[in-house]
Amino acid sequence: MSVTTYHPGTSWLHAVPAGPKLLGLALAVTGVLLTSHVAVVGTELAITALLYPATRMPFRLLWRNTRVLLPFLALVVAFQLLTATWQKSLVIGGQLLIVVLLAGLVTATTKVSTMLVLFERLARPLARVGVSPRRVALVLALTIRCIPLVASAWHTSSDAYRARGMRRTSWRVVVPVIVRLLRSAEALGEAITARGVAVDQPVSRHDQR
Incomplete structure (x- = not known):
């Protein structure tokens, strides 16, 4: 983490x-x-x-x-x-x-949910030009969440690479990093689908807890 x-x-x-x-x-x-x-x-x-x-x-x-x-x-x-x-x-x-x-x-x-509520509120003026504030907020919140995932995947793969006796991190680490990120993205998508989250549905106070 x-x-x-x-x-x-x-x-x-x-x-x-x-x-x-x-x-x-x-x-x-x-x-x-x-x-x-x-x-x-x-x-x-x-x-x-x-x-x-x-x-x-x-x-x-x-x-x-x-x-x-x-x-x-x-x-x-x-x-x-x-x-x-x-x-x-x-x-x-x-x-x-x-x-x-x-x-x-x-x-x-x-909390990411708290940031999501704030971003949605700040993006409300964009609704006048046809942009969904909820979509903008969700993209920003997911960006904040996914950036640390990239760093975590890189460090995990690098540690596994060195554990096999390799002293230096090679370009080969890129492949397992991409695989980890794809798996994380798939799990995130399944979690969103399982919770029935709709991008145009406003965030409730219950989601912030």
């Missing part, structure tokens, strides 16, 4: 409604991206990391959220070292890490 799935709890961040929480995330990300000094980015990163224990999140969730980004982060930092300064590479790398940690914290403290 990925860090970015919902983690039940009773912290102050769990109690914050989805709307203000996502607005706060947008403002925080904007502030982080406007930062250009290494020391300031380092301070922001430290504060972000401290938010995990402050919201009673286990340390393993912080580590898993960071580990998922490490390969991509290493490539970005290396590229910036070749094309710019080391200060610029640290700033960009730190910004990426902060954004991922903040987003992971929000999704870990917010």
Whole structure:
């Protein structure tokens, strides 16, 4: 299971409604991206990391959220070292890490059903042009749910590959990852069908529990 799935709890961040929480995330990300000094980015990163224990999140969730980004982060930092300064590479790398940690914290403290209700409410103006708000909300909610599934499938396949004595992850891991994702998609479709969910049916309060 990925860090970015919902983690039940009773912290102050769990109690914050989805709307203000996502607005706060947008403002925080904007502030982080406007930062250009290494020391300031380092301070922001430290504060972000401290938010995990402050919201009673286990340390393993912080580590898993960071580990998922490490390969991509290493490539970005290396590229910036070749094309710019080391200060610029640290700033960009730190910004990426902060954004991922903040987003992971929000999704870990917010139910997908709650986000679905919020997205549907925000998408209601689109109904005037023939777009179903329910469909838009469902797509966004499934996107949030499926992104961590990709990371989880990759790590599971990589661990299985190394368990067979292979030291490095090969391109062959792509095949079992795709198979896992297809099976997950099939199971998700069966679960939706079994519950009789209709994309044009409004979300009830019972579904949010």
